[in-house]
Amino acid sequence: MTRARKTEGTDRMNADCPIVIAGAGIAGVSAAYRLQGAGEAPFVVFEKESYIGGYSRTIRRGDFRFDLGGHRFYTKKPHVEEVVRRVVGDDLLEVDRTSRILFGGRLINYPLRPLNALRSLGLRGAGKAVLDYGAMKLGNLLSGDAAEETFERWALNRFGRHLYEIYFKGYTEKTWGIPCARLSADFAEQRIKGLSFREAVKDAIFKKGQDESLVRRFLYPRYGFGQIPDGMAASIREPNRILTRRPVVGVEHDGKRIRGVVTESPDGREERQPCCEFISSIPISALAGMLRPAPPSEALQAAKDLRYRDMVVLTLFLDAAQVTPDQWIYVPSQKIGFCRFHEPKNWSPEMAPPDRTALVVEYFCQQGDETWSASDAELASRAVEDLAATGFIERDWLHDYMTFHMPKAYPVYEIGYRQSLQTLEDYLARFENLYNVGRNATFLYTSSDHYIDMGLKAAENVLGHEHDLRLIGRESGYAETLSKEE
Numbered sequence: 056m057t058r059a060r061k062t063e064g065t066d067r068m069n070a071d072c073p074i075v076i077a078g079a080g081i082a083g084v085s086a087a088y089r090l091q092g093a094g095e096a097p098f099v100v101f102e103k104e105s106y107i108g109g110y111s112r113t114i115r116r117g118d119f120r121f122d123l124g125g126h127r128f129y130t131k132k133p134h135v136e137e138v139v140r141r142v143v144g145d146d147l148l149e150v151d152r153t154s155r156i157l158f159g160g161r162l163i164n165y166p167l168r169p170l171n172a173l174r175s176l177g178l179r180g181a182g183k184a185v186l187d188y189g190a191m192k193l194g195n196l197l198s199g200d201a202a203e204e205t206f207e208r209w210a211l212n213r214f215g216r217h218l219y220e221i222y223f224k225g226y227t228e229k230t231w232g233i234p235c236a237r238l239s240a241d242f243a244e245q246r247i248k249g250l251s252f253r254e255a256v257k258d259a260i261f262k263k264g265q266d267e268s269l270v271r272r273f274l275y276p277r278y279g280f281g282q283i284p285d286g287m288a289a290s291i292r293e294p295n296r297i298l299t300r301r302p303v304v305g306v307e308h309d310g311k312r313i314r315g316v317v318t319e320s321p322d323g324r325e326e327r328q329p330c331c332e333f334i335s336s337i338p339i340s341a342l343a344g345m346l347r348p349a350p351p352s353e354a355l356q357a358a359k360d361l362r363y364r365d366m367v368v369l370t371l372f373l374d375a376a377q378v379t380p381d382q383w384i385y386v387p388s389q390k391i392g393f394c395r396f397h398e399p400k401n402w403s404p405e406m407a408p409p410d411r412t413a414l415v416v417e418y419f420c421q422q423g424d425e426t427w428s429a430s431d432a433e434l435a436s437r438a439v440e441d442l443a444a445t446g447f448i449e450r451d452w453l454h455d456y457m458t459f460h461m462p463k464a465y466p467v468y469e470i471g472y473r474q475s476l477q478t479l480e481d482y483l484a485r486f487e488n489l490y491n492v493g494r495n496a497t498f499l500y501t502s503s504d505h506y507i508d509m510g511l512k513a514a515e516n517v518l519g520h521e522h523d524l525r526l527i528g529r530e531s532g533y534a535e536t537l538s539k540e541e
């Protein structure tokens with residue numbers, strides 16, 4: 056599933072047996088972009104929706120543009136940045152980053168730096184944090200147990216109970232919908248920089264007054280993040296194609312290779328496309344259910360056990376020139392339904408007209424729950440109430456609104472997920488010509504630059520390279536924030 060495989064003699068890629076890519080999100084179009092550049096291998100992309108870009112697309116409504124939750128572009132991979140610079144060209148802006156988090160009615164800079172976090176506690180709070188941290192260290196020493204299977208344990212070991220409860224517990228549980236004691240420590244290892252209370256103290260002594268978050272920058276396309284997948288898709292030429300409104304509903308195999316992909320045409324008919332190589336960005340659990348013949352029950356059960364976090368994104372169009380100077384505002388309070396909002400015009404001036412603005416509000420939820428099922432009007436009225444009560448907007452600024460329901464926005468690293476994932480991956484590894492790429496196909500929670508990289512490298516493997524796709528997104532030194540960001 057992950058290594059390079061030379062196409063068998065009988066399976067040479069040709070117009071009758073092309074490379075098939077499932078999904079035209081950023082991972083799928085990156086694969087298509089690389090194959091188009093190679094010029095020789097015919098391919099077809101099947102996308103179930105009527106648009107391309109997946110969750111990386113930018114929506115346009117009148118004079119407004121917005122992402123489905125603001126998407127900054129950030130990478131340490133020069134080859135990925137080069138691709139993005141090439142497709143976006145002169146429209147790629149460098150944006151100064153300003154984000155804050157609302158704690159007890161005060162906005163403090165975000166991502167939280169240890170010094171920042173301690174300072175905002177005041178003298179008494181900081182003293183309590185020190186005592187708690189000392190007690191935790193002593194307790195670990197006496198019990199000899201500092202195992203870190205859960206996120207809760209991971210955070211307690213580094214920060215002590217006081218800091219953990221203030222800065223981690225509420226926001227994390229609101230975001231993921233499960234107690235921190237059921238969230239795997241993998242989440243922290245992958246997404247959070249190796250910070251600790253010790254670092255906080257060192258920071259306080261040696262780097263007085265420095266706040267990295269204020270000097271950080273990121274790249275952002277002038278007309279929204281969607282310019283990246285759009286730019287890649289625009290390079291696709293006949294005979295290669297991207298077909299939208301073409302869900303993949305079946306994946307045929309002979310036990311060793313994927314032999315054909317079944318799609319549903321817009322008039323409801325099933326159509327079979329033979330394929331010699333299959334690059335899939337379909338959620339890994341959904342893919343398992345599409346295999347024909349079906350996998351053993353153990354693999355199907357493993358697929359069912361993988362859980363995702365869903366979202367509703369609500370955009371409020373406001374009769375006000377600007378609400379904040381920030382890109383994102385994080386809201387950990389359990390009393391407020393949303394976790395975060397962003398103001399697109401602070402990312403690029405082209406995202407809203409000069410005299411008006413929009414806020415894009417993120418609700419984390421599960422399909423079918425109260426938030427997911429709320430009417431648009433209900434959600435908009437709740438959001439306006441909360442934003443007005445916290446002093447961000449006036450109630451009568453609301454001009455219009457729209458919502459997007461986003462199933463499977465994030466893979467959930469719930470305790471036990473690793474075994475389920477492993478079972479499923481072990482089963483899928485038998486298919487020599489299957490390459491899983493992207494967030495939900497790999498069940499890897501990271502940022503888009505890695506999904507772009509997966510798409511590019513899966514395409515290169517099809518062409519004969521030998522990249523190990525499993526390593527992508529797991530490189531060390533990548534996690535960089537004190538809480539979830541993307």
Ligand SMILES: Cc1cc2nc3c(=O)[nH]c(=O)nc-3n(C[C@H](O)[C@H](O)[C@H](O)COP(=O)(O)OP(=O)(O)OC[C@H]3O[C@@H](n4cnc5c(N)ncnc54)[C@H](O)[C@@H]3O)c2cc1C
Nearest residue numbers: 078080081082103109110111124126127303493494503541
């Ligand atoms: C709120 C939010 C904020 C984010 N912020 C950032 C950020 O700041 N920076 C950053 O780098 N990343 C960010 N991300 C991550 C980014 O959106 C995703 O990483 C990226 O979109 C994943 O791309 P993908 O191609 O793997 O998946 P997707 O975007 O999900 O694309 C998969 C595509 O496959 C299609 N598909 C699924 N099933 C089928 C099927 N059966 N047949 C055919 N097609 C199918 C889907 O319709 C979709 O178009 C954010 C994500 C969210 C949710």
